[in-house]
Amino acid sequence: MLSEQDLILIEKYARGELDASALSEFEHRLRNDLVLRQRTFAEKLVQLSLSPHPIVKSQRIVAALGDDLFADEDYGQADVQEKAQEYTLEELLDMFRPLAHIEAEVLHRSGVSLPPESLQNCVVLPENGINCLESKLYFAFNPTPNVPIIVSVMDNRENEMPLANILIPAGVESYQVALPRNLKPGKYYWKLRPDTDDRQLRRRYGVAVGSFFIGAELMPK
Amino acid sequence: MNKNIIKPFLSDDEIIAGFRAGNHDIIVSIYKMIIPNVKAFVISRGGDNEGAQDVAWRAITKFWQRCQNPDFELKDRIKGFGAYISRTYRNVWFDLKNEGELKLKNETFELNIETELEENEEYAENSNTISKGFNVEKYADDHKIDEVVALKNANTLIWKLVDKLIPKCRDFFKLYFQEELSYEEIAEIKKISASAIRKQKSECKEPFMQEMLKSKEIKELIENFPELTEKILKYHSKST
Structure with missing residues (x-):
């Protein structure tokens, strides 16, 4: 018993x-x-x-x-609310302002027909305009590019973030790219380009561009 | 390697294995990973946050169902989990949109859409309802038919015993095993004292367990399948 x-x-x-x-x-x-x-x-x-x-x-x-x-991440909701107090409306409008010429490139991801192997077609994730709640961007490719890829991230003033020129190895199906910690809220862009000296390959893969937000909740309506 | 690049937190094989094992830590991690993408996709197409959550769970459920096929791999037409799940949530969205179902906004997504999820059965009505959960047979080695049969028999016995419970005990079982509430939480919900809960426990749970242990199904499991018994004993729901 x-x-x-x-x-x-x-x-x-x-x-x-x-x-x-x-x-x-x-x-x-x-x-x-x-x-x-x-x-x-x-x-x-x-x-x-x-x-x-x-x-x-x-x-x-x-x-x-x-x-x-997402509380254990850098961009938890509580942090966002705190950050909201730090900026004026004008500042927020400026931080979330889209860059017209880059937005046109971003649109190519779902619009203009490109060769199937072009990077713009290969990148299935992240979606354009995601609100990045973690300090990383998850890239997924289909088909997988057979060249190493250089990743760069910039804000909406075209300032490159400190992770510039990092490399995703050739042939991977997915990769997480860490973003700098404590990025300010705002609109950002990522850019992928093949890391090769071969001009034909560069032309074939082209450049892929996408956008994401940090603290999208703060974006003025 | 540049410290700014991190390998994906889980490999495709780890994700599939986690889904097959019903590992909710992995399922929640996947939800965390895909929800910002699903929101961006759905909202840019006129949907809203709640619609995006619904789409994400439906896509995850579809992936879970695929994973139950032991031959399922992410190596065929669509390589990689990211590509697979992205296509899945897009298809879910378009299906829902075509069917005009995205007004599901305030409705709870019920997991009774396909295959084994259709096995959900109701064992009683109203508040005493207990629905069938995770298929316990999956703890058996697929290649050992006798293990599968023995576990299936034990599972059937458990459900028969649940069916025989008086409503008060069935309610207690639902809250304790299915809702996974603590005794304190049950006492709070039922607005009864801790001593009343202890009484319910001794009236409902112990007779149930003793009847189980006397049954030939459970005796057979314990006597004939020591490895399976060990595996079930070692299964820790919070850590796996």
């Missing part, structure tokens, strides 16, 4: 709530105590049979976290 204390330990074990030393002690007992082992097995089996679908559970986690989902 198990004690009430044992039943509590079983529940905590099943829910992953034991600390390291209690877990180690409990696992030692599990190996040597058949009754405890069988009752714990029953608990785990019921838990696994009745636990919610993993996607439902994930949705609950996301819903419970709310704005805190």
